[in-house]
Amino acid sequence: MRTRIFLTAIFILFLSVDVEAQCAMCRAVLETEQGQSTAEGINDGIMYLMIFPYLLMAGVAYFIWKSRKKASTGE
Template identity: 65%
Template sequence: MKRRIIFFISFLFIFIKSNAQCAMCRAVLESEEGQTAAEGINDGIVYLMAIPYILVAGIGYFIYKKYNSLKK
């Protein structure tokens, strides 16, 4: 089970490419000639978005483990 969770999280970070820009950021960055700044902004937004999900998943995991240890 633990390996599946680690694989799923790794899959999300490595293989999924998202466009996570707001409309105003997209308009400004698309007007540039080079797309390197837009890609950097996208990556930064995705990383910032992932942190709360990782924290909630970690807290949920510890609660799950604590609950199961109390059952035994």
């Protein structure tokens, strides 16, 4: 059951909707640009950098879960 919940959470995480990930100052500066290509690049960079903390925490949670499962089975 926990595996199903974990997989569902991962599935939802990777299928999230496109978000605007800019602070107010960045948005104000980038909205004055004509082509908006720099703004899209900044958004993509922010989203790329945001993935790694989640992956790190998922890895830590997996190893904690694995060690607790191993301890409970007595291996």
